[in-house]
Amino acid sequence: MPKEIGYIDKFYQGVGKITGLPSVFLHEILVWENKEPAALVIGYSIDFVEAIFFHPEKVDLGQPVFRSKKPIQILAGPKYLGRIVNGVGKPIDDLGVINEKKYSPIFKESPGIIDREPVTLPLFTGTKVIDSTLPIGRGQRELIIGDKKIGKTTLATRTLINQDRNKENGLPPVYGVYVLIGQKKDKIKETIKILKNYQVLDSSVVVATVADDPLVAQYLAPYVGCTIAEYFRDHGQDALIIYDDLTKHAKVYREISLLLERPPGREAYPGDIFYLHSTLLERAAKLSSKKYGGSLTALPIIETLENDITSFIPTNLISITDGQIYLDPNLFAQGILPAVNIGLSVSRVGSQAQHPLLKEVTKSLKLTISQYHSLKKLVQLESDLSKEAKEKFTIGELTLEALKQNKFMPISLIEEIIIFYGLSHKLFLSINKENWANFEEKLINYLQNEKEKEAKEILNQPINQAKKNIEKIIKEFLKKYENI
Structure with missing residues (x-):
């Protein structure tokens, strides 16, 4: 069978259109002639294959690329604990390679209804207002929503720190994955410092991308983090993943789509942005005993502009998740911290997992x-x-x-x-x-x-x-x- 060859026809800021390659599939890795990964397929039409490139600085128009016939996948396993990796799962903490052996595709289907069980075990956040009025269960998806610099990251970080107390509460451990998407370097350093100071980094993984990282790294970061967290879920353990934040992820995907000349929709976001986030968050679940009974709890963070929770991305995420914790700037201004507005916040499944005495x-x-x-x-x-x-x-x-x-x-x-x-x-x-x-x-x-x-x-x-x-x-x- 002849080798399929594609040629880069259009290219701008890490995103390109490729002619040829009639048999590619979605999320396939394309390679250079030396077999090094070149790009990820994120769409196709009759005329072009749409791809995002791993190393934009190496790309020239007319360059040939080849099929690998493999989906994008990363190593996943317990040796990731205590490590800091980039948006494509490569270590960036100067502690050497991660010696895992098993690969896992990063775009996977979420567990079906038959493979799930109701959420019954609590995930204590260590935040009084949440544990008392908005309890979260293991396997739930709870949105944290609010304006800039109002305490969203603090709330998520405190929840991760509190997982160190599960043993004294008579509960199995929870492994944490903290995904930082397109953040400032100072914020990433600060988050890592806090996790180290409170001695929870050893039971956690940090997936970090900064705003000037290639688009492919920022786009893939939440999927890489989710794949690492799913390892623990699929082996009968409990994991918590924090996406900080999905507003930036949506903007990255909007940029990719506009560069690919896809038709823009509301607020210039592409039509499949809802699908993008729903497929990601549906992977958080409490699995049945036949699937070893593990769980993955998701805390996605969304940043609003001037307290507007009715804009496109916030309303999407509110409809996808099992509830939201709304941080109110008026409460913040009054010095009420955490600034949780109990009236506008809700937890749809957590109450059935709340500790009976606390309830x-x-x-x-x-x-x-x-x-x-x-x-x-x-x-x-x-x-x-x-x-x-x-x-x-x-x-x-x-x-x-x-x-x-x-x-x-x-x-x-x-x-x-x-x-x-x-x-x-x-x-x-x-x-x-x-x-x-x-x-x-x-x-x-x-x-x-x-x-x-x-x-x-x-x-x-x-x-x-x-x-x-x-x-x-x-x-x-x-x-x-x-x-x-």
Whole structure:
């Protein structure tokens, strides 16, 4: 059979059109004459093959390229843990090659319905407002959405840091994959530094691309990260993948499509942008026991412009995912961090995976906050409130203070449970709003230093017994620190 040869007919900024090659398939690797990878096929028409090139600086018009008859694939396995790789899966951390042996195609179909199970195991984020009101389960896809510099990356990073606590919560480990798409070098360095400082890099993989990387690397980065994470899912383990962020990925794909002269649609995005992101995010799943029961949880991040969540990419992602965490610039301006707008956020499947004790102590949390906002209007009008209304107002005020959290300081499950139990059972009414941060810090120190064993045992106790023991611990603490 004669060898198929293609010739580069048009080329600009890493994207080209090739004549010839009538038998290529989508996502096939094209090679140079010396068998080195040249380009990736991302489409074709009657006249041309559309491709993105790995090394744009080596490309000349009229140059011949050849079929490899192989799809794009990368090595995947546990030896990626602790490593930093680029958008095509090659190490960039000066720690040598990654000695994995098994290749895996990076464009794969998502698991079918028969191969999935309902989400039942919680993924604790260590962020009080999320674990209490917007719980996430292992195998879920939860969107983090908000304006620039509002705390999206902080929220995602804190979630990854908190996975170090799974053992003490009696849960299997979660391996992390953090995908940085077209980010600034400073942000990449900062993210890696944080993961190292909190000792979670050894159980994670970072896939990093900067804004001046070739388009092919930025386009492939989320698929490479997903393929690495799927290794753990397919071997019966749990993985978490963070895409930071898919807005930049969409813009990269828009640029590629416009360079290929594809017809633009809404906001100049190509018609298949929804398909692009849905096929990526559908790969996050909780697998059935026949498929070894692993899970892949996805936290895609989307950056909005001037608080507009109705633009094209945000609405696409909201419809694809199982819920969204909306970060509100108005809350951010008021100093409420994390700036999660509970009313506009939702978690569609996480509540069925929430820890039963945490579910019990936070079941009235949204009502408490809603009542507080209603009463706040009356207080501003200087209306006299009844004793019961004043109590509700104080509890709501303290609850909102309790939902605030310092940067990169995840809180353990039992600490969350004890704090929300005390609030919902009116045990903290004597605490002033201004003193809450100091009070909470001392309570957590007390739990960690004096009641660590007792507190951990509560997680495995029946709910009624657990409640009695929580109340006992809180009352002992209040007695000891009654001068707070």
